[in-house]
Amino acid sequence: MNVARYVARRLLLSGVVFFGLVVLAFVLVTVLPGDPARAAAGRNATAAQVAEARERLGLDDPVLVQFWHYLTNVLQGDLGNSVFTHRAVLADIADVLPSSLELVAAAMLINIVIGVPLGVLAAYRRGRTLDVMARIVALLGATMPVFWLGLLLQLVLSSRLGLFPLYGQLGFGERVPDITGVITIDALLSGDPALFSSALAHLILPALTLAASFIAVIARTVRSSMITSLDADYVTLARATGAGELRVVVRHALRNALVPMSTILGMQLGWMLGVTVLVESTFSRQGIGAYMVDAVLQNDLYAVIGSILVIGVVFIVTNLVVDLVQLWINPRLRDGLAPARPAAPEAVR
Amino acid sequence: MTLLEIRDLKVSYGEREVVHGVNLSVGAGCRTALVGESGSGKSVTARAVLQLDVAASLSGSVSLKGQELVGAKASELRSVRGSRVGLVFQDPLTSLNPVMTIGWQIMQPLVIRGVKKKEARERGIALLARLGVKDASRRFDDYPHQFSGGMRQRVVIAIAVIAEPELLIADEPTTALDVRVQAQVLDLLHEVAVERGMAVLLITHDLGVVAGFADDVVVMRHGRIVETAPVAQLFADPQHPYTKGLLGAVPRLDRDPAQRLVSVEEIEAVAG
Numbered sequence: 001m002n003v004a005r006y007v008a009r010r011l012l013l014s015g016v017v018f019f020g021l022v023v024l025a026f027v028l029v030t031v032l033p034g035d036p037a038r039a040a041a042g043r044n045a046t047a048a049q050v051a052e053a054r055e056r057l058g059l060d061d062p063v064l065v066q067f068w069h070y071l072t073n074v075l076q077g078d079l080g081n082s083v084f085t086h087r088a089v090l091a092d093i094a095d096v097l098p099s100s101l102e103l104v105a106a107a108m109l110i111n112i113v114i115g116v117p118l119g120v121l122a123a124y125r126r127g128r129t130l131d132v133m134a135r136i137v138a139l140l141g142a143t144m145p146v147f148w149l150g151l152l153l154q155l156v157l158s159s160r161l162g163l164f165p166l167y168g169q170l171g172f173g174e175r176v177p178d179i180t181g182v183i184t185i186d187a188l189l190s191g192d193p194a195l196f197s198s199a200l201a202h203l204i205l206p207a208l209t210l211a212a213s214f215i216a217v218i219a220r221t222v223r224s225s226m227i228t229s230l231d232a233d234y235v236t237l238a239r240a241t242g243a244g245e246l247r248v249v250v251r252h253a254l255r256n257a258l259v260p261m262s263t264i265l266g267m268q269l270g271w272m273l274g275v276t277v278l279v280e281s282t283f284s285r286q287g288i289g290a291y292m293v294d295a296v297l298q299n300d301l302y303a304v305i306g307s308i309l310v311i312g313v314v315f316i317v318t319n320l321v322v323d324l325v326q327l328w329i330n331p332r333l334r335d336g337l338a339p340a341r342p343a344a345p346e347a348v349r
Numbered sequence: 350m351t352l353l354e355i356r357d358l359k360v361s362y363g364e365r366e367v368v369h370g371v372n373l374s375v376g377a378g379c380r381t382a383l384v385g386e387s388g389s390g391k392s393v394t395a396r397a398v399l400q401l402d403v404a405a406s407l408s409g410s411v412s413l414k415g416q417e418l419v420g421a422k423a424s425e426l427r428s429v430r431g432s433r434v435g436l437v438f439q440d441p442l443t444s445l446n447p448v449m450t451i452g453w454q455i456m457q458p459l460v461i462r463g464v465k466k467k468e469a470r471e472r473g474i475a476l477l478a479r480l481g482v483k484d485a486s487r488r489f490d491d492y493p494h495q496f497s498g499g500m501r502q503r504v505v506i507a508i509a510v511i512a513e514p515e516l517l518i519a520d521e522p523t524t525a526l527d528v529r530v531q532a533q534v535l536d537l538l539h540e541v542a543v544e545r546g547m548a549v550l551l552i553t554h555d556l557g558v559v560a561g562f563a564d565d566v567v568v569m570r571h572g573r574i575v576e577t578a579p580v581a582q583l584f585a586d587p588q589h590p591y592t593k594g595l596l597g598a599v600p601r602l603d604r605d606p607a608q609r610l611v612s613v614e615e616i617e618a619v620a621g
Contacts, residue, residue: 242431
C-alpha cells in the first residue's frame with residue numbers, strides 16, 4: 001500500500017529528526033559553560049556537596065553512558081529540573097505552552113486571512129498597482145524587526161489611540177478559571193463576555209506583531225504558485241467551458257496552489273513558536289518564549305534546553321501533520337508519483 | 350448554413366499585429382481544417398473566437414450564427430464558452446487539472462449550468478464510455494495522472510463536448526500523442542462530430558491528418574489566408590505556390606524514394 005508506506009516513512013523520518021534534536025540538546029548541555037552539578041547543588045554549596053551532586057547526576061560516567069541516561073530520561077518526559085523554579089522543566093513548560101500556542105494560533109489565523117488573499121490578488125492582478133502595493137506592504141512587514149514593530153504598535157495603537165491594551169493577557173484584577181490554560185478559551189468557558197473580549201483584545205496586538213513577518217512570505221509563496229496555476233492550460237480550458245472567474249481562481253488555481261502553500265504554512269508554524277521569544281517579552285505575556293528568555297537570563301540550562309526540545313517537537317509534529325494533509329490534497333502523492341515534498345518556491349526565507 | 354463567420358479579423362499583441370485581416374467561415378456541421386506552419390497565426394485566429402487570451406486585442410468581426418463576439422460583454426462570452434463553442438488543446442497532460450478527479454472536470458460544464466450532480470454524473474459516464482474509455486463508471490473518480498495520454502485526450506474531448514456545443518475548436522488535438530493513438534482520437538472526433546451534428550475547426554500543421562478528416566481546408570501563412578478549398582480539390586489541384594510546397598513536404602509512399610522532400614527554404618523561395 002502506497003499510503004501506508006508513505007506514512008510509515010514520514011513517521012520514521014520524524015523519529016530520526018527527534019533523535020537528532022536530542023543529540024543536539026545533549027551536546028548543548030555538555031559543552032555550554034556552567035556546571036550542572038554546581039547548579040543542581042545550589043549556589044552556596046560546598047565542594048563536597050557539588051561532588052556529591054556530580055555523583056548523583058552521573059556526570060562522572062563516560063559520555064555515551066551519560067547520553068543514554070539523557071535519552072531515556074527525555075523519552076520518559078524528564079527534561080531535568082529548573083534551578084530557578086525548582087520544578088520539573090516539563091511541568092513548567094506545560095504551564096506556559098498553552099498561552100504560546102494560543103498566540104501562535106491567532107497569528108497563524110491572521111497570517112492566512114491576510115496573506116493568502118493578498119497573494120491570490122497579487123497573482124491575479126500581476127504587474128498592476130495592486131500587485132505592487134501588496135509587494136510593498138509585504139516587504140515592510142517582512143523587514144521590520146519584530147520587537148520594534150511590537151513597540152511601534154504599542155505606542156501608536158495602545159498608548160496614543162487607546163484602541164488595545166498595552167500589555168499582558170488580561171486587564172488588571174481580571175482572572176479566568178484555569179481549565180485549558182488557554183486564556184481566551186478559559187474566558188469563553190467562564191461565560192463572562194466582558195472577560196472574553198478583554199482576553200481577545202489583549203491577544204490581537206501580539207498576534208499581529210508575530211504574524212507581520214510571516215504574511216510577506218506566505219503572500220509571496222501563494223503569488224508565485226498562483227501565477228503558475230493561472231497560466232496553466234487547465235485554467236484556460238476551465239474558462240473555455242464557461243466557468244466564472246471566481247470558480248476558475250478558487251476551485252482550479254488556488255486548489256492547486258494549496259500544495260506548496262501547506263508546506264510553507266507548516267514550517268511557519270514552527271518558526272512562529274520560536275519568534276514568540278521576542279513577542280512575549282515585548283507584550284509581557286506568559287509563554288514558552290518568555291520562559292526561555294527568563295531561563296537564559298538566569299543561566300537555567302535545563303530550562304533553556306527543555307524549551308528548545310519542546311519547540312523542536314512541536315515543529316516535528318506540525319511537519320508530520322502537513323505531510324499527512326498533503327496526502328489528502330495532492331492525489332499524485334497517493335500513488336507515489338510526485339516528489340514527497342514539492343520544492344519550496346523562491347519566496348521562502 | 351454558416352455557423353461561424355470571421356471577417357477581416359486582425360489580432361495584435363501590443364504594437365505587433367500577428368493576424369492581418371483573416372476571412373473564414375465554418376458551416377453548421379462542417380469540418381474545416383486550418384493549416385499552416387508554426388507561427389502562421391492559425392492558433393491565434395482560432396482562439397480569437399473564444400477570446401481567452403486577455404493580452405490579444407482584436408478588430409474585425411467574429412460572428413456565431415449572427416451573434417457578434419468581438420467586443421461582446423464578458424457575460425455574453427461566458428454563455429458562448431462551453432455551451433456553444435468547445436475547445437480541445439494540444440497537450441492532454443497540461444489540459445487537465447491534476448488535483449481534481451476527471452469526473453469532476455467532465456461534470457463541471459453541466460454543473461455550472463445548473464444541471465443536477467446526479468444527472469451530470471450519469472451523462473458524464475455515458476459520454477466517457479461512448480468515447481471509448483473502458484470501465485467508465487469506475488474510472489470516473491480517478492485522477493488525470495492515472496490515465497494514459499490517449500485516454501486523457503478522450504477526457505478532454507468529453508469536457509469540451511458534454512454541454513453539446515455547435516462548434517468544437519480542436520487546436521492540434523493529436524500532436525502530443527503517439528502515432529497509433531493519433532488516428533484513434535481523430536476517428537473518434539470525427540464520429541462524435543457527425544453523431545452530434547457538431548462543426549469542427551481543426552487546427553493542424555499536419556496535412557496527413559487533414560485528408561481523411563475535413564470537408565474544407567484553409568491554408569494560412571504569415572497571418573494571412575493563402576488558399577481556401579474543399580479538401581479533395583486542394584490535394585488534387587493546389588492553386589497557391591505555398592500550398593504546393595506544403596504538399597510537396599509531406600512524405601509519401603508512392604513517391605520516388607531517391608527524390609528529396611521539399612524543404613521550407615524551397616517553399617519560401619517559390620511562394621515569395
